[in-house]
Amino acid sequence: MAKLQSRPDLLLLLSLLLAILLTPVLDHGNWRRLVLAAVTFIPVILSVVRLAQIKVWVWPSVLLMLGNVIFVVTGNTFHSRPLTGIRWGFLAAFFAVAAAGLFSYLRNSRSVTQAQLYTAVNIYLLLGLLWASLYLAMDAFYPGFIQVGSHRRATFLPRVILASARV
Numbered sequence: 001m002a003k004l005q006s007r008p009d010l011l012l013l014l015s016l017l018l019a020i021l022l023t024p025v026l027d028h029g030n031w032r033r034l035v036l037a038a039v040t041f042i043p044v045i046l047s048v049v050r051l052a053q054i055k056v057w058v059w060p061s062v063l064l065m066l067g068n069v070i071f072v073v074t075g076n077t078f079h080s081r082p083l084t085g086i087r088w089g090f091l092a093a094f095f096a097v098a099a100a101g102l103f104s105y106l107r108n109s110r111s112v113t114q115a116q117l118y119t120a121v122n123i124y125l126l127l128g129l130l131w132a133s134l135y136l137a138m139d140a141f142y143p144g145f146i147q148v149g150s151h152r153r154a155t156f157l158p159r160v161i162l163a164s165a166r167v
Contacts (some may be wrong), residue, residue, distance in 0.1 A: 001144065005043075008046070008049065008050050008053060009050065009115050009118035009119050009122060010118050011046055012043060012046045012047060012050055012118070012122050013118050013121055013122050013125070015042045015043040015046050016043045016122060016125040016126070016129070017041050018039060018042070018043075018126070019039050019042065019043050019129075020040050020128070020129070022036065023036060026039065037072060040091075041069075041119040043129075044065055044068070044091075044094065044161065045065075047061065047094075047098040047102075047126070048061050048062055048065055048098075050102070051098060051101045052078070054101070054102075054105045056101040056102075056104055056105055057097055057100065057101035057104075060097050061094060061097050061098055061101065064090055064091075064093050064097060065094055066093060066096035067090040067095075068087055068090040069093050071083055071084075071086050071087035071090055074086050075087050081140050081141070081143070082140070083142040085137045085140030086137075088133050088134075088136040088137035088140060089133075089134075089137045091129075091132035091133045092130050092134045092137060094129070094131045095126045095130040095133060096130050098126050099123050099126040099127050099130065102119050102122060102123050102126070103123055105119065106119050106120060107151065
């Protein structure tokens with residue numbers, strides 16, 4: 001019985017790992033980026049399915065997912081940096097809602113099973129994707145806002161963030 005309950009969390013975990021590991025490989029060229037967008041939507045869809053199963057924050061996640069789809073299509077059709085930035089903003093908000101919903105589920109569980117362990121790892125990976133999406137949104141609005149080395153640095157970022165980016 002526990003094996004059947006942990007399967008959605010395991011599928012989500014594997015899809016998150018697949019999306020993270022394939023991003024550097026597929027982030028070049030138009031066709032590869034199209035495949036990357038499809039690979040990225042797999043964990044998004046599985047997150048919505050998982051949130052629907054635990055009946056937590058389904059509608060906000062569905063609306064954010066649909067908003068992301070709309071801005072992916074429009075941003076790629078019109079090749080607009082602001083539309084791309086809004087797309088990444090929607091995806092960041094989606095990852096935040098998904099992580100919060102899964103954390104709420106995890107906090108209310110009475111025992112620790114394999115499914116809860118997968119959920120905990122999924123939360124950490126979703127938080128990592130949240131930060132990556134926020135970075136990509138900022139980069140779409142302010143290209144090159146973080147540069148390491150002797151290159152020009154943006155003045156609106158605190159030195160602490162820039163120092164941590166060098167590590």
